[in-house]
Amino acid sequence: xxxxxxxxxxxxxxxxxxxxxxxxxxxxxxxxxxxxxxxxxxxxxxxxxxxxxxxxxxxxxxxxxxxxxxxxxxxxxxxxxxxxxxxxxxxxxxxxxxxxxxxxxxxxxxxxxxxxxxxxxxxxxxxxxxxxxxxxxxxxxxxxxxxxxxxxxxxxxxxxxxxxxxxxxxxxxxxxxxxxxxxxxxxxxxxxxxxxxxxxxxxxxxxxxxxxxxxxxxxxxxxxxxxxxxxxxxxxxxxxxxxxxxxxxxxxxxxxxxxxxxxxxxxxxxxxxxxxxxxxxxxxxxxxxxxxxxxxxxxxxxxxxxxxxxxxxxxxxxxxxxxxxxxxxxxxxxxxxxxxxxxxxxxxxxxxxxx
Amino acid sequence: xxxxxxxxxxxxxxxxxxxxxxxxxxxxxxxxxxxxxxxxxxxxxxxxxxxxxxxxxxxxxxxxxxxxxxxxxxxxxxxxxxxxxxxxxxxxxxxxxxxxxxxxxxxxxxxxxxxxxxxxxxxxxxxxxxxxxxxxxxxxxxxxxxxxxxxxxxxxxxxxxxxxxxxxxxxxxxxxxxxxxxxxxxxxxxxxxxxxxxxxxxxxxxxxxxxxxxxxxxxxxxxxxxxxxxxxxxxxxxxxxxxxxxxxxxxxxxxxxxxxxxxxxxxxxxxxxxxxxxxxxxxxxxxxxxxxxxxxxxxxxxxxxxxxxxxxxxxxxxxxxxxxxxxxxxxxxxxxxxxxxxxxxxxxxxxxxxxxxxxxxxxxxxxxxxxxxxxxxxxxxxxxxxxxxxxxxxxxxxxxxxxxxxxxxxxxxxxxxxxxxxxxxxxxxxxxxxxxxxxxxxxxxxxxxxxxxxxxxxxxxxxxxxxxxxxxxxxxxxxxxxxxxxxxxxxxxxxxxxxxxxxxxxxxxxxxxxxxxxxxxxxxxxxxxxxxxxxxxxxxxxxxxxxxxxxxxxxxxxxxx
Numbered sequence: 010x011x012x013x014x015x016x017x018x019x020x021x022x023x024x025x026x027x028x029x030x031x032x033x034x035x036x037x038x039x040x041x042x043x044x045x046x047x048x049x050x051x052x053x054x055x056x057x058x059x060x061x062x063x064x065x066x067x068x069x070x071x072x073x074x075x076x077x078x079x080x081x082x083x084x085x086x087x088x089x090x091x092x093x094x095x096x097x098x099x100x101x102x103x104x105x106x107x108x109x110x111x112x113x114x115x116x117x118x119x120x121x122x123x124x125x126x127x128x129x130x131x132x133x134x135x136x137x138x139x140x141x142x143x144x145x146x147x148x149x150x151x152x153x154x155x156x157x158x159x160x161x162x163x164x165x166x167x168x169x170x171x172x173x174x175x176x177x178x179x180x181x182x183x184x185x186x187x188x189x190x191x192x193x194x195x196x197x198x199x200x201x202x203x204x205x206x207x208x209x210x211x212x213x214x215x216x217x218x219x220x221x222x223x224x225x226x227x228x229x230x231x232x233x234x235x236x237x238x239x240x241x242x243x244x245x246x247x248x249x250x251x252x253x254x255x256x257x258x259x260x261x262x263x264x265x266x267x268x269x270x271x272x273x274x275x276x277x278x279x280x281x282x283x284x285x286x287x288x289x290x291x292x293x294x295x296x297x298x299x300x301x302x303x304x305x306x307x308x309x310x311x312x313x314x315x316x317x318x319x320x321x322x323x324x325x326x327x328x329x330x331x332x333x334x335x336x337x338x339x340x341x342x343x344x345x346x347x348x349x350x351x352x353x354x355x356x357x358x359x360x361x362x363x364x
Numbered sequence: 365x366x367x368x369x370x371x372x373x374x375x376x377x378x379x380x381x382x383x384x385x386x387x388x389x390x391x392x393x394x395x396x397x398x399x400x401x402x403x404x405x406x407x408x409x410x411x412x413x414x415x416x417x418x419x420x421x422x423x424x425x426x427x428x429x430x431x432x433x434x435x436x437x438x439x440x441x442x443x444x445x446x447x448x449x450x451x452x453x454x455x456x457x458x459x460x461x462x463x464x465x466x467x468x469x470x471x472x473x474x475x476x477x478x479x480x481x482x483x484x485x486x487x488x489x490x491x492x493x494x495x496x497x498x499x500x501x502x503x504x505x506x507x508x509x510x511x512x513x514x515x516x517x518x519x520x521x522x523x524x525x526x527x528x529x530x531x532x533x534x535x536x537x538x539x540x541x542x543x544x545x546x547x548x549x550x551x552x553x554x555x556x557x558x559x560x561x562x563x564x565x566x567x568x569x570x571x572x573x574x575x576x577x578x579x580x581x582x583x584x585x586x587x588x589x590x591x592x593x594x595x596x597x598x599x600x601x602x603x604x605x606x607x608x609x610x611x612x613x614x615x616x617x618x619x620x621x622x623x624x625x626x627x628x629x630x631x632x633x634x635x636x637x638x639x640x641x642x643x644x645x646x647x648x649x650x651x652x653x654x655x656x657x658x659x660x661x662x663x664x665x666x667x668x669x670x671x672x673x674x675x676x677x678x679x680x681x682x683x684x685x686x687x688x689x690x691x692x693x694x695x696x697x698x699x700x701x702x703x704x705x706x707x708x709x710x711x712x713x714x715x716x717x718x719x720x721x722x723x724x725x726x727x728x729x730x731x732x733x734x735x736x737x738x739x740x741x742x743x744x745x746x747x748x749x750x751x752x753x754x755x756x757x758x759x760x761x762x763x764x765x766x767x768x769x770x771x772x773x774x775x776x777x778x779x780x781x782x783x784x785x786x787x788x789x790x791x792x793x794x795x796x797x798x799x800x801x802x803x804x805x806x807x808x809x810x811x812x813x814x815x816x817x818x819x820x821x822x823x824x825x826x827x828x829x830x831x832x833x834x835x836x837x838x839x840x841x842x843x844x845x846x847x848x849x850x851x852x853x854x855x856x857x858x859x860x861x862x863x864x865x866x867x868x869x870x871x872x873x874x875x876x877x878x879x880x881x882x883x884x885x886x887x888x889x890x891x892x893x894x895x896x897x898x899x900x901x902x903x904x905x906x907x908x909x910x911x912x913x914x915x916x917x918x919x920x921x922x923x924x925x
């Protein structure tokens with residue numbers, strides 16, 4: 010991705026140790042003005058630690074963090090959290106129980122003039138549709154309303170960067186994506202630079218312009234959602250993001266692959282010497298159901314997903330692939346169907362032995 | 365992120381430097397608080413005093429057997445009253461239930477020694493009950509049988525009447541919070557109402573009942589006023605007599621050390637039951653209570669069953685005290701009474717405020733650095749609630765007496781004149797003893813208050829431009845205000861009621877309401893002691909009101925925060 014000259018948030022070679030363990034290892038990424046990013050990873054991968062380091066609750070082992078060009082962490086410097094102009098929405102929301110909605114939202118700007126406070130709080134509550142609830146206490150609100158109060162409370166002081174630590178995880182699954190989209194709209198309107206931490210990829214897809222996938226403290230790829238899905242940088246990302254299956258293959262001349270499903274023509278991302286044994290990533294949407302298709306496959310199992318079925322198929326020499334097909338053409342496990350592969354760009358990784 | 369608890373506790377890097385300071389401060393505070401307990405326990409290993417053999421031969425078996433009988437009797441009495449009332453008020457609807465639900469806590473306001481005085485006055489040979497019997501039937505003393513109040517059985521009855529609310533409280537909480545859903549499940553699995561009670565509700569509530577009972581038994585063992593007045597020799601009266609009658613500090617300390625063994629068993633029982641009670645929390649989904657309406661006859665039975673303990677544990681003694689107070693107010697409600705009240709008030713207020721300091725230190729230490737060491741030391745410091753006041757008094761006097769003598773000798777050597785006893789016999793050691801005894805109360809309340817402030821709230825406030833001091837002022841203080849006030853009030857009332865430690869440690873000629881009530885009662889001036897006793901009971905009602913308010917507020921499922 011091309012970066013503008015001066016990112017709003019710049020995380021550079023950051024490493025963090027906790028209790029003798031390196032939980033964040035040489036992580037770098039940056040966000041441009043108004044850009045919305047996500048850090049995605051399994052729980053315990055170190056993503057929340059990075060967030061807390063940016064907020065100033067966690068010292069760095071190495072590296073630097075800059076906000077709007079100002080060094081806030083690193084090189085022996087550590088700016089206190091309250092001086093960083095960084096807003097944060099917490100996983101448990103952390104609303105102050107003794108203050109009303111009004112009191113909560115105005116908490117960060119209470120030193121401003123009364124008129125300014127009233128205007129800003131009014132505008133924010135308006136933005137999230139909570140104007141009528143200004144005098145209620147947090148426990149009188151629904152979960153979604155509490156969520157929005159926590160969001161605008163963090164936005165009130167117009168922070169340089171807004172951090173969100175799994176803020177939707179307390180909500181019902183069906184609500185999360187919708188909430189993520191709503192919050193994104195609000196941030197967009199205020200042109201706020203934001204970074205979300207989550208373990209839910211669909212939440213991240215719905216929320217952000219750019220995403221990073223973290224595992225065991227390492228940032229594996231910092232990219233758009235499209236590229237993470239279609240051009241995963243490594244095997245971990247290929248497995249973590251979306252569905253897919255690996256098919257053993259051998260590289261031939263002229264960008265061709267010899268797979269267990271026949272010889273394929275397409276694009277190889279790197280120049281692999283002929284004869285190299287690799288694994289080819291097949292996404293469910295790469296595999297098309299086609300009665301006249303060249304490959305015959307047996308249905309091993311299927312999962313109904315509303316508009317479509319996700320089939321697990323076995324073809325050729327015990328090769329397992331996933332296939333997405335419209336749900337009105339239902340096949341039973343054991344049925345044999347025809348398929349063809351529809352992919353131009355090969356995603357391959359060095360062979361690990363399985364697949 | 366299970367493996368990394370350290371960074372969810374609100375630590376900031378700035379804190380790193382003074383973080384170990386918290387554990388150190390916590391450990392030191394805890395050890396200072398533990399001085400009396402350690403001093404006493406050290407006598408487990410000391411060679412016996414010359415009187416020890418004599419004690420073992422004569423009175424010790426009686427102390428042990430009386431203590432065991434008391435514990436056995438109170439377990440039965442307080443246990444059956446507590447469980448019955450808890451079950452009835454939490455499961456069934458009958459006339460007066462809502463009133464009884466909180467009124468059943470009122471006997472907590474009545475110290476055991478005061479109820480003992482009133483029932484002695486009521487049921488003694490010259491009391492109104494026996495007089496009426498004699499007049500009605502034309503009998504004379506000795507011609508009829510009447511139970512003797514001032515006896516072991518009488519003491520058991522007194523303790524059961526005022527201590528059952530401990531069982532009631534915890535059993536009721538267990539019935540309400542734990543078994544509604546499983547009770548319904550047991551009904552769907554074919555159990556009748558009685559079977560549900562005996563096979564599901566009781567086993568589930570058993571840890572809570574055991575915890576309540578162990579609290580009641582701690583109070584029983586700690587009691588001095590009742591057993592002294594009833595002439596039932598137990599450890600506490602023995603310690604007092606050995607100390608003041610035989611002037612044998614070593615033997616008194618050794619008796620204390622022996623009593624501590626009983627107490628430790630109870631502490632273990634309570635801790636163990638509470639842990640189990642915790643695991644027995646079966647659901648987070650609360651429902652409205654089943655509220656089974658009872659048919660008229662059974663409703664009357666339930667109502668009377670709950671009314672009787674309230675009547676005998678609170679109403680009757682209060683009426684008796686009131687009548688006596690009216691009768692004697694001319695001579696008792698004088699300048700002297702107000703001096704006593706002022707002494708009690710200042711002492712209790714000072715102790716309540718002082719106890720808040722270590723409670724805050726340990727509470728914050730546990731929050732800022734939630735390590736095992738810190739937790740261990742704060743639990744240790746809170747042990748005083750189980751230690752009888754007499755034992756604490758002995759444990760305070762031994763080290764401070766030694767310190768006083770050291771200072772005195774040293775000063776005399778240097779300046780030819782010593783200051784006498786610097787600490788012993790001053791209000792200072794009395795306040796220290798109160799802090800040891802009641803720290804658990806304020807610590808528990810402070811921790812409950814701190815629990816309401818999640819670490820992320822600190823972080824949220826800081827990320828909105830507040831430094832530490834500002835977070836304390838704008839978040840902690842307002843949220844904690846209520847808890848701090850509660851801590852002060854409860855310790856205040858406990859100190860007002862406290863008798864044995866005050867009796868032993870008070871400065872010469874310094875009297876409080878509790879001590880005065882004891883002295884007058886010991887002089888067989890029961891009616892005259894009523895004014896002081898009534899004042900203590902009146903103050904004791906305050907925490908009962910707080911408690912019942914807290915219970916109705918925290919009724920599961922009604923208020924999420």
